[in-house]
Amino acid sequence: GEDVEQSLFLSVREGDSSVINCTYTDSSSTYLYWYKQEPGAGLQLLTYIFSNMDMKQDQRLTVLLNKKDKHLSLRIADTQTGDSAIYFCAERRAGTALIFGKGTTLSVSS
Amino acid sequence: GAVVSQHPSWVICKSGTSVKIECRSLDFQATTMFWYRQFPKQSLMLMATSNEGSKATYEQGVEKDKFLINHASLTLSTLTVTSAHPEDSSFYICSASIGGSTGNTIYFGEGSWLTVV
Numbered sequence: 364g365e366d367v368e369q370s371l372f373l374s375v376r377e378g379d380s381s382v383i384n385c386t387y388t389d390s391s392s393t394y395l396y397w398y399k400q401e402p403g404a405g406l407q408l409l410t411y412i413f414s415n416m417d418m419k420q421d422q423r424l425t426v427l428l429n430k431k432d433k434h435l436s437l438r439i440a441d442t443q444t445g446d447s448a449i450y451f452c453a454e455r456r457a458g459t460a461l462i463f464g465k466g467t468t469l470s471v472s473s
Numbered sequence: 474g475a476v477v478s479q480h481p482s483w484v485i486c487k488s489g490t491s492v493k494i495e496c497r498s499l500d501f502q503a504t505t506m507f508w509y510r511q512f513p514k515q516s517l518m519l520m521a522t523s524n525e526g527s528k529a530t531y532e533q534g535v536e537k538d539k540f541l542i543n544h545a546s547l548t549l550s551t552l553t554v555t556s557a558h559p560e561d562s563s564f565y566i567c568s569a570s571i572g573g574s575t576g577n578t579i580y581f582g583e584g585s586w587l588t589v590v
Contacts, residue, residue: 394577405479405566406517406581413577451516460507461568461579465516 367464369452374470381439383467385452388433392454395428396461397437400449409437409450439469447471476500477569479582486557486589493553494585496523496567502547503569508540511564511584523550523567557589 367387375381387395393414398406412419412426412435419426425438439446449468453461478497486492496506504525509517521542522530529542539561541553554561566584570577 396579398581403586405583406568408578408580411577411579455577455579460519460522461517462519463517 366462367452367454369450369464369467371465372468372470374472375442377442377444377471377473379442381437381442381446381469381471383437383439383450383452383469385435385437385464386433387435387452387454387462389454389456389462390430390433392456394455395426395435396451396453396455397424397426398451398453400451400466402448406451442469442471444471444473476571477503477567477580477582479565479567479585481585482583483586484588486587488558488589489556491553491555492557492587493551494565494567494587496550496552496569496582498548498569501569501571503550504547506544506550506567506569508542508550508552509566509568511566513564517566520552525550554587557587559589562587562589 369385394411396411397409399409400406410421412428417428423440427436449466451466452464455461476499480495506523508520511517519532520535523542523544525544531537544550564584568581570579
């Protein structure tokens, strides 16, 4: 199976919170990342978390990490239409490149 | 602003020709860069790790003779798709980390759309 798994779609209303979930498999992963990709564009780094942390907050974004369950989540507070995009979770093992999930398409309706 | 830049953003080439894509790190030196490809509505697949001054490391299943990678300077890596075919049409994207291969902040270029006709 995939090394990193994400649900494929999430639909929310403007103003609500969005929670995107991700599971990974390698317990030795050092950092875990969230990227945003808009149609036809490259990847925008949103945030990352070191594996010895369990939470990181950055403005509207909150990342939660459950290392025991190898579960990562990204919460977007007060979701806006401009947040509509594909969100990729990625894990980085020591000294290697990123391993990506398939991406979660977030659709925000007004 | 962008810290990793790719060029060109879009390229159309004829089947059988070669095309070069550049990846530049802006304002920092990148001894290691990574090349990915992404098919429509799919995830990013790592193709190779580009190492400055040495040979690239290719992932399993990636043809090294078809996808030539050159990392001649600390700010530039190039990917050349040789004898391109329509099935090579894809979105190619590179990344580099600030802090070298162990740096934790990884930035991606804007990506390059390749269409082979």
